[in-house]
Amino acid sequence: MKNFEYAAPRTEEEALALLAQRPDQTAVLAGGTDLVPLMKKMLVTPQRVVNIKNIDSLRGIHAHSQGVTIGAVTTLDQLLEAPELEPYPAVKQVIAKLGSLQLQCQMTLGGELCRRPQCWYFRNGYGLLGRRGQLVEQGDNRYHAILDNQGPAKFVSPSRLAPALIALGAVVRVAGPGQQETTVPVERLYRTPKDDHQRELTLSPAQLLTHVLPKLSQGTLNATYEVKHGTGPQPPLATASVALELDGSGVVRSARVVMGQVAPVPWRSREAEEVLVGQRIGYELAELAGAAAVAPATPLSQNQYKVQIAKTAVKRAVLLAAGLETGGL
Amino acid sequence: MSEPVRSRGGFSRREFLKGSGAAAAATAVVGAPLVAPAEEATGLIRGAEEVTLQVNGKAHRVRIEPRTTLLEVLRYQLGLTGAKPVSADGCCGGSTVLLEGKPISAATTLALDCVGKQITTVEGLGAQDNVVQAFVHQDAMQCGFCTPGFVVAVKAFLKKHPYATEEEVREGLNGNLCRCGTYVNVVRAALEVVKGGRNG
Secondary structure (H helix, E strand, O other), rough: OOOOOOEEEOHHHHHHHHHHHOOOEEEOOOOOOOHHHHHHHHOOOOOEEEEOOOHHHHEEEEOOOOOEEEEOOOEEHHHHHHHOOOOOOHHHHHHHOOHHHHHHOOEHHHHHHHOOOHHHHHHOOOOOOOOOOHHHHHHHOOOOOOOOOOOOOOOOOOHHHHHHHOOOOOOEEEOOOOOOOEEEEEHHEOOOOOOOOOOOOOOOOOEEEEEEEOOOOOOOOOEEEOOOOOOOOOOEEEEEEEEEEEEEOOOOEEEEEEEEOOOOOOOOOEEEEHHHHHOEEHHHHHHHHHHHOOOOOOOOOOOHHHHHHHHHHHHHHHHHOOOOOOOOO | OOOOOOOOOOHHHHHHHHHHHHHHHHHHHHHOOOOOOHHOOOOOEOOHHHHEEEEEOOOEEEEEOOOHHHHHHHHHOOOOOOOOOOOOOOOOOOEEEEEOEEEEEEEHHHHHHOOOOEEEOHHOOOOOHHHHHHHHHHHOOOOOOOOHHHHHHHHHHHOOOOOOOOHHHHHHHHOOOOOOOOHHHHHHHHHHHHHHOHHH
């Protein structure tokens, strides 16, 4: 690992001041499960590392009338045990299956949202896009994107919680230099990079993700269904998170369908949402939603199989949210 | 290499390289401790620093750099070689230690991040620990390389889930890998502790 200067500030202001001096050469450290391995491999070589875990205001879960506010450095095992998250099964279902005991105790919510892609070309030093996508296109792309992959970016968004949080309409609070503070929908944290100078995250390096705020989902049905190969801590092949609002007679008033591990960003499927709205949830409707979600898919040479898996993930997430039998494991 | 060819001014390539190397080294030494006074207040740590780590109930003074991982300090400075350097990203669980009672991967934790926190390694559990004893009874090891990580992980898991079923044990320990495949006996050892009711 290349050496760096290290600071563990106690307040947000101190952290922002440390970030502001040389933002491009500064990395934010939280749980360290992603940053430390990246630094060990010299894929990231910051001159300064700012550890934000000692900042009290970034910790903990607070329930209020609009929902909950979760500090960015809250660890996943704390989230799993939090009674405040009971109305959000979509989030809890992900965390319960996310990684090992060690990862859950170490990984933070903010870090999970901001972790870098697992694409093996990126992790082995060929850059995020891998020669403008050529390496992925001609190489081993079995775990790469099936949607939004026509540009140079063909990796999949690594965050497991982002699809669930987007389905729940969550926003994040972002603090920036000079007391500047904004709230950004989780959806807008991500983008598909078009060239080597763009990152997959829209946050500027001087900004700090401080809190995550899932909206109160009174009566909103929500669920996540992840399709994994085996039971280990490895990432799933495809996931889907669904949030449904039903009216009194069981007809879907509004729906949000977000797929994970299928595109360079958490992929919101408006097509599937359109299929669901105005209908009653049932097996056939769920099947149609799944088919609509993967209709625009453009699989690469080795990941044709992911289309079927993503389709099934959407179908089962819809059924799970509605409390119906999914037919799967 | 042949004798350096002296030029007219008594100047050789080798001498020049030696000289420039020394100059570069000198620059590096001078460059390192330069701290702008304005930044001092923010508590930036630049080079090697002497800190105290609480390991297995004892305070240890160690000299570490910001990039030093907890695993490196434990193994190479404190001689606690139970936690193993297996994977760089901690995906195998070989370097599992308890930080404030929670299992974490020492390979992906910076040592400076652990200052002021209680660290417990497999050595700290001791030979009479019920989990260690259960591993012995059930012969839950072959080559033994993954065993310290497994013992710490089982300890932490059972503290949280004292009445775990076999299925829960298997799922809870999925962050530890064993190339020999002793999983069957590790699960048996964990279940022995559950049945003995002595965990926690």
